[in-house]
Amino acid sequence: MVISSVYMPWNDRSLKHVSDVETTIRCLQSIVDRFAGCLFVFEGDFTVNESSINECCKLLHEFCSLNKICWLLYDSDDSCYTYHSDGNGHYNVLDYFFCSPQMSADNNVPIILNDGDNMSDHCAISVTVSIPAACKNNTGDFSQQHRSKLLWVKANIDGYRTDLYNCLSSIELPMETLLCKECCDESHHADIEKYYNSILNGLKTAACNNVLTSKIGFHKYCWNPEIDDIKQKCIDATEIWKTAGKPHSGEINATHLRCKYQYKKAIKETAELASLELNDNMYSHLCNKDNVGFWKAWRKRFCSHNIKPTGQLNGQLGDANILQMFTEHFKSLYQPNTPNADLEFAKKSEALLNSTTVGPIPFIDTATINNCISSLKYRKTPGHDGISNEHIIYGSPVLAVHLSLLFNASLRHGFVPNDYCFGVTLPLLKNKHGDASKLDMYYITVSCCLSKLFECFITCF
Numbered sequence: 001m002v003i004s005s006v007y008m009p010w011n012d013r014s015l016k017h018v019s020d021v022e023t024t025i026r027c028l029q030s031i032v033d034r035f036a037g038c039l040f041v042f043e044g045d046f047t048v049n050e051s052s053i054n055e056c057c058k059l060l061h062e063f064c065s066l067n068k069i070c071w072l073l074y075d076s077d078d079s080c081y082t083y084h085s086d087g088n089g090h091y092n093v094l095d096y097f098f099c100s101p102q103m104s105a106d107n108n109v110p111i112i113l114n115d116g117d118n119m120s121d122h123c124a125i126s127v128t129v130s131i132p133a134a135c136k137n138n139t140g141d142f143s144q145q146h147r148s149k150l151l152w153v154k155a156n157i158d159g160y161r162t163d164l165y166n167c168l169s170s171i172e173l174p175m176e177t178l179l180c181k182e183c184c185d186e187s188h189h190a191d192i193e194k195y196y197n198s199i200l201n202g203l204k205t206a207a208c209n210n211v212l213t214s215k216i217g218f219h220k221y222c223w224n225p226e227i228d229d230i231k232q233k234c235i236d237a238t239e240i241w242k243t244a245g246k247p248h249s250g251e252i253n254a255t256h257l258r259c260k261y262q263y264k265k266a267i268k269e270t271a272e273l274a275s276l277e278l279n280d281n282m283y284s285h286l287c288n289k290d291n292v293g294f295w296k297a298w299r300k301r302f303c304s305h306n307i308k309p310t311g312q313l314n315g316q317l318g319d320a321n322i323l324q325m326f327t328e329h330f331k332s333l334y335q336p337n338t339p340n341a342d343l344e345f346a347k348k349s350e351a352l353l354n355s356t357t358v359g360p361i362p363f364i365d366t367a368t369i370n371n372c373i374s375s376l377k378y379r380k381t382p383g384h385d386g387i388s389n390e391h392i393i394y395g396s397p398v399l400a401v402h403l404s405l406l407f408n409a410s411l412r413h414g415f416v417p418n419d420y421c422f423g424v425t426l427p428l429l430k431n432k433h434g435d436a437s438k439l440d441m442y443y444i445t446v447s448c449c450l451s452k453l454f455e456c457f458i459t460c461f
């Protein structure tokens with residue numbers, strides 16, 4: 001399923017506008033062609049009303065009929081609008097959803113959300129589409145998970161705990177495997193794998209329902225608690241205005257607009273203040289530097305974005321040769337340092353196992369689990385499964401019980417889930433301004449959090 005946001009060029013009623021709209025529709029067409037066979041949802045500001053009689057609207061209708069895409073319409077209501085310019089009293093419906101016919105049903109009527117904390121001159125819109133059963137089993141891939149970040153600071157922790165409790169309670173426990181003392185059954189390994197995946201799914205589902213996500217590097221605007229009050233006032237005034245039938249004049253409308261402008265102004269001022277503060281801090285920071293220190297600090301702050309790709313690398317010139325150099329370098333990184341190292345390690349561990357007498361298998365109780373969980377750090381990079389330390393830290397006591405059962409079964413069977421065998425290797429520049437021409441990098445491997453927690457117990461004994 002492809003979901004795409006559209007922002008049509010602003011309508012300045014010029015001929016160029018029509019050609020810009022045509023170009024944008026060609027982009028949409030290229031998306032439809034590139035993902036042939038997929039389902040599509042397009043949403044956004046189309047700058048025209050569905051019933052308009054003009055060239056742009058005609059082009060959009062043609063695009064829809066050519067690709068058999070449905071234009072989802074609002075319940076007809078004269079007072080309905082998605083764009084409003086309070087200054088010149090201009091109200092219109094310009095924001096729409098388009099979707100593939102398989103997703104469209106009679107109840108797919110979009111809703112306009114006229115929320116008080118929305119500062120845009122466009123209202124938010126929402127729609128429920130039907131997803132055919134065949135699409136529901138496709139889970140996101142690794143790269144998808146890693147383009148967004150869970151915002152645990154804004155999470156509904158109680159909701160997370162409750163949902164996790166419900167998910168974990170519904171797991172069917174592999175009792176025979178969990179109680180097995182001297183194993184002779186290969187199928188128990190599959191049971192451990194399945195049990196581990198059920199716990200993992202519980203953690204993901206509970207987080208998905210209760211933790212907001214943001215694109216990495218997106219969440220950077222400033223905020224302060226005073227704006228929260230102004231925002232709340234604005235929401236309240238909008239609620240009153242909505243209850244009064246969304247009047248375009250009168251005292252209620254005036255109060256609603258006043259609150260909205262105050263909120264807009266407060267955000268603008270806070271942003272300006274933050275930038276001013278940054279300048280002041282920078283000024284005092286730079287004043288304390290000598291000549292060398294000044295330029296060092298200056299480059300650190302401002303020059304990292306100006307780094308240009310090098311034209312020469314290790315004596316090689318030209319893009320093709322440099323690419324080759326990179327390919328060879330990175331290929332070599334994934335080769336073992338010594339070709340037979342694995343065999344050597346196997347021999348060593350075999351010898352170690354033979355020389356050590358096996359004592360009783362330790363038991364991991366929930367108190368030990370809770371101890372290890374309390375040593376986990378916040379805000380660490382999640383492993384390839386998207387599970388972060390916070391998933392475990394905020395888990396309810398019932399999670400500790402399930403982890404205790406899982407880890408004890410793993411110990412007794414000498415078997416760990418497949419996921420523990422994988423890590424993500426991330427290349428990092430030694431410093432932000434490291435010399436790329438010398439391939440000045442180091443590498444870290446991030447393993448999944450549950451495997452790190454398991455290792456934590458192993459090293460305890």
Ligand SMILES: [Zn+2]
Nearest residue numbers: 180183184188
């Ligand atoms: Zn067994």
